[in-house]
Amino acid sequence: MVGVEVAVEGLTKSFGSQKIWQDVSLTLPAGEVSALLGPSGTGKSVFLKSLIGLLRPEEGSIVIDGTDILQCSSRELYEIRKLFGVLFQDGALFGSMNLYDNVAFPLREHTKKSESEIRRIVMEKLELNGLVGAEGKLPGEISGGMRKRAGLARALVLDPQIILVDEPDSGLDPVRTTYLSQLLIDINAQIDATILIVTHNINLARTVPDNLGMLFRKQLVMFGPREVLLTSDEPVVHQFLNGSKIGPIGMSEEKDEVQMAQEQALVDAGHHHGGTDDVYGVVPQMQATPGLPVRQAVARRQARVREILHTLPVEAQQGILASMNDDAATQVIPVYDDGGFEQSSFERG
Ligand SMILES: Nc1ncnc2c1ncn2[C@@H]1O[C@H](COP(=O)(O)OP(=O)(O)OP(=O)(O)O)[C@@H](O)[C@H]1O
Structure with a gap:
């Protein structure tokens, strides 16, 4: 069920x-x-x-x-x-x-x-x-x-x-x-x-x-x-995913422009931003332990995401295409860019 x-x-x-x-x-x-x-x-x-x-x-x-x-x-x-x-x-x-x-x-x-x-x-x-x-x-x-x-x-x-x-x-x-x-x-x-x-x-x-x-x-x-x-370049998302001081999130609530500029100046002058490393992009998703049933959510999500793919930012589309995992050696999925349409061939090894 x-x-x-x-x-x-x-x-x-x-x-x-x-x-x-x-x-x-x-x-x-x-x-x-x-x-x-x-x-x-x-x-x-x-x-x-x-x-x-x-x-x-x-x-x-x-x-x-x-x-x-x-x-x-x-x-x-x-x-x-x-x-x-x-x-x-x-x-x-x-x-x-x-x-x-x-x-x-x-x-x-x-x-x-x-x-x-x-x-x-x-x-x-x-x-x-x-x-x-x-x-x-x-x-x-x-x-x-x-x-x-x-x-x-x-x-x-x-x-x-x-x-x-x-x-x-x-x-x-x-x-x-x-x-x-x-x-x-x-x-x-x-x-x-x-x-x-x-x-x-x-x-x-x-x-x-x-x-x-x-x-x-x-x-x-x-x-x-x-x-x-x-894959978002939204400053608050980027800051959060990197655990960095640089960005709109402050000690207890959001920062004002002045504080953001001061902190950026410190980083520009060589001070560390507080995060561990620069994190961006899609990493492989955790899979169910081998021997357990196949996670049905994966196929359902693929089908669902294909339907809305054209509405997503290009970077996200690319991340989705790269992480899609199906048996076909090659599949052709449209990638949309700025409302335009481009056919892209997605090869897998
Ligand atoms: N029953 C309540 N009555 C009044 N205020 C409340 C009540 N429950 C939560 N709050 C307030 O709602 C705000 C959000 O609290 P919440 O615990 O949902 O945050 P959170 O995002 O889960 O935080 P954290 O990650 O620190 O657990 C806080 O300011 C908290 O004081």
């Missing part, structure tokens, strides 16, 4: 007089992995909570499986929420319950399954997340990485069609972050759920999702196939 699409249109959220973001429109394609980037405080977590109806934006619509969750009854919202599995930043485990009971909790709460059936499901999810042997431990007795994996195991027990993941990298070292990323890709291959990851991890953003978006200045800067953001 393919995960469900989430269609967000014209979404605006404020707390009192503080506007968090406005007019956000994006569609999470069914069964694909998407990631939402943005500097701290831009409202990524607020967006995630809005998708499951924990927070209520004052304008716009969020249509899930044909239901606008901002208009529906609380009964309908309750049903829609059953489609979701959510991994909160700290795993949100109950501190007094061991991992087994934590993972079993949604099954005991929301289903009438027998304890033996629950045991089968819980052990399956614990195994999927590399936690067999740790089921008797309390959350306080295990590492942050294990807590996240336990949170993910719990998010999976009700067979979600949409999985929301809030900063999977927070508190994890780069290697554990990569393992967790691999787990998310593998889960997508196995259950074909629609996944949204909220993160500021550059490496994860470049290698994991099919689609990428970014929040900045209370707006969705862009959202689309990963190649669009990864």
Whole structure:
């Protein structure tokens, strides 16, 4: 079963007089992995909570499986929420319950399954997340990485069609972050759920999702196939992907022109910009672990992206063509440039 699409249109959220973001429109394609980037405080977590109806934006619509969750009854919202599995930043485990009971909790709460059936499901999810042997431990007795994996195991027990993941990298070292990323890709291959990851991890953003978006200045800067953001020359995107001080993102919020000019002058005079290296372009996407089912999202996304290819910037088109992976030795796909049309032959080795 393919995960469900989430269609967000014209979404605006404020707390009192503080506007968090406005007019956000994006569609999470069914069964694909998407990631939402943005500097701290831009409202990524607020967006995630809005998708499951924990927070209520004052304008716009969020249509899930044909239901606008901002208009529906609380009964309908309750049903829609059953489609979701959510991994909160700290795993949100109950501190007094061991991992087994934590993972079993949604099954005991929301289903009438027998304890033996629950045991089968819980052990399956614990195994999927590399936690067999740790089921008797309390959350306080295990590492942050294990807590996240336990949170993910719990998010999976009700067979979600949409999985929301809030900063999977927070508190994890780069290697554990990569393992967790691999787990998310593998889960997508196995259950074909629609996944949204909220993160500021550059490496994860470049290698994991099919689609990428970014929040900045209370707006969705862009959202689309990963190649669009990864090849973007938008200053805020470039700065963010490089972790650089040079660009519109400042210490706590956006900078003014004067500060930007001062910082650029320092770099021109030989001072380091703070990023590690100059990152630009499309890198290979993480694949499901060999032996698992083929990730259906890849072929679906290729078909979908081909349809919209001509609407994308040329650099993104080239990145998409270069990363398309199919069996044909040669394929001919049109590349559009400035509204013009040019036939390009795409060779693969
Ligand atoms: N329930 C709430 N009531 C009032 N303000 C809130 C509430 N939840 C979040 N905010 C505010 O919304 C803004 C965005 O917060 P949010 O946690 O979504 O940012 P974020 O992009 O996820 O940041 P980070 O990357 O640091 O986690 C912050 O200014 C925060 O104080």
